[in-house]
Amino acid sequence: MDKLAERIDFLRQGGIPIYEPGLDDLVARNVEQGRLSFTTDLAEAMAGARAVFVAVGTPSVRRGNGYADLSYVYQAAEEIAANLVQDYTVVIDKSTVPVGTARQVQRLIAKANPRAVFDMVSNPEFLREGAAISDFMRPDRVVVGSGSQRAFDVMREIYNPLYLNGTPIVETTLETAELIKYAANAFLAMKISFINEMANLCEAVGADVKPLAKAVGLDGRIGGKFLHPGPGYGGSCFPKDTLALLRIAQEHGSTSRMVEAAVEVNAAQKGRMIKKIRDALGGSEAGKTIGVLGLTFKPETDDLREAPALTILPALSEKGAALQVHDPQGMGEAAKIMPECRYLDDPYAVATGADALILMTEWNQYRALDLQRLRALMAQPLFIDLRNVYEPVMMREAGFTYIGVGRLQGAIK
Numbered sequence: 001m002d003k004l005a006e007r008i009d010f011l012r013q014g015g016i017p018i019y020e021p022g023l024d025d026l027v028a029r030n031v032e033q034g035r036l037s038f039t040t041d042l043a044e045a046m047a048g049a050r051a052v053f054v055a056v057g058t059p060s061v062r063r064g065n066g067y068a069d070l071s072y073v074y075q076a077a078e079e080i081a082a083n084l085v086q087d088y089t090v091v092i093d094k095s096t097v098p099v100g101t102a103r104q105v106q107r108l109i110a111k112a113n114p115r116a117v118f119d120m121v122s123n124p125e126f127l128r129e130g131a132a133i134s135d136f137m138r139p140d141r142v143v144v145g146s147g148s149q150r151a152f153d154v155m156r157e158i159y160n161p162l163y164l165n166g167t168p169i170v171e172t173t174l175e176t177a178e179l180i181k182y183a184a185n186a187f188l189a190m191k192i193s194f195i196n197e198m199a200n201l202c203e204a205v206g207a208d209v210k211p212l213a214k215a216v217g218l219d220g221r222i223g224g225k226f227l228h229p230g231p232g233y234g235g236s237c238f239p240k241d242t243l244a245l246l247r248i249a250q251e252h253g254s255t256s257r258m259v260e261a262a263v264e265v266n267a268a269q270k271g272r273m274i275k276k277i278r279d280a281l282g283g284s285e286a287g288k289t290i291g292v293l294g295l296t297f298k299p300e301t302d303d304l305r306e307a308p309a310l311t312i313l314p315a316l317s318e319k320g321a322a323l324q325v326h327d328p329q330g331m332g333e334a335a336k337i338m339p340e341c342r343y344l345d346d347p348y349a350v351a352t353g354a355d356a357l358i359l360m361t362e363w364n365q366y367r368a369l370d371l372q373r374l375r376a377l378m379a380q381p382l383f384i385d386l387r388n389v390y391e392p393v394m395m396r397e398a399g400f401t402y403i404g405v406g407r408l409q410g411a412i413k
């Protein structure tokens with residue numbers, strides 16, 4: 001159920017409002033087999049339901065201050081309360097919400113409809129955009145927070161058929177489940193900010209972050225994932241959830257200095273990338289043509305929320321750079337936010353006449369570019385790889401001046 005009639009109409013016609021690999025087939029299959037339907041009518045959606053998932057948005061209220069806007073959650077709660085007319089129902093919060101929200105929703109529903117027979121569950125979602133389906137089908141764990149054994153039983157009934165492979169289900173309290181989501185995202189954000197700092201340190205001392213990350217990550221206690229340096233994390237989760245965690249801590253008279261640092265390092269990393277590009281262009285980007293490959297915050301999504309490109313590109317164009325850009329999915333949205341860029345059809349058009357080519361997002365189609373063709377098209381062969389997709393030695397041999405993030409210029413093959 002969604003309130004937006006246009007969205008429901010679009011879904012009914014077989015449309016998918018977001019880009020997520022495999023989602024169109026999955027939705028079509030389930031619609032065809034009568035397991036999935038769309039409506040704007042909550043009563044219709046809830047008729048006969050034993051479980052109701054709340055998955056509404058919780059945007060930051062205003063940029064920067066970290067408050068999650070809960071108005072959609074509370075509004076949904078009121079409306080669910082009015083429709084809790086049958087037997088026992090489990091109301092499940094999937095949205096990422098501040099600690100205490102599920103309990104607040106529970107109170108709200110109980111007050112709005114004293115006759116409702118229900119339990120509240122917090123069941124945070126850990127899936128990544130672009131890998132959402134496989135992350136959901138094969139999660140590392142499922143977290144279920146509730147105060148009721150009956151609710152745990154319903155949740156197991158829902159998830160057990162999906163996870164026959166023995167996915168661990170962590171059953172805990174409402175507040176713990178809510179905090180787990182923030183803790184997990186904050187830890188991943190810290191990992192990224194940590195490796196970004198190490199990359200900067202590598203540049204300072206003349207070391208190479210790639211073998212460093214590999215060796216550090218091979219320690220099983222650390223793990224190799226989320227140790228890729230880059231222009232900083234973006235997206236709908238890490239920036240918002242780290243700030244929300246800090247806000248929650250503050251409201252409870254506590255702090256997280258580690259998470260504070262991760263947020264600061266991430267903001268600074270975008271600034272460092274601007275300086276990296278400027279320095280590579282000889283100290284000024286004014287009058288230079290800069291080609292940019294990738295705009296979205298990561299590949300396999302059309303999502304531009306908090307994408308580093310949205311900070312880095314306007315800073316360059318303000319200083320007089322002409323930007324020509326490409327992204328496989330994000331150009332429609334980007335054109336609305338950054339009308340100053342020229343949006344081109346393919347990477348080679350972007351390279352044409354460019355004084356520098358910046359690899360901003362590591363889409364697969366940028367991993368095997370025809371380097372000779374690129375170099376021939378560019379005004380000067382300067383390749384700035386903000387995702388360390390290419391190897392310095394290979395790029396130098398192909399005739400490029402190559403700059404990565406924390407990479408040695410290629411003494412060792």
Ligand code: UDX
Pocket residue numbers: 125126127128129130185188192225226227228229230231232233234235236237238297298
């Ligand atoms: C994230 C979490 O992974 C997921 O568990 C949670 O539910 C939602 O937030 P998502 O935002 O879709 O998912 O993307 P993710 O793949 O985690 O990447 C987030 C950002 O970190 C991207 O901007 C990515 O480029 C960046 N990143 C990731 C790095 O810079 N380096 C890394 O090593 C990993």
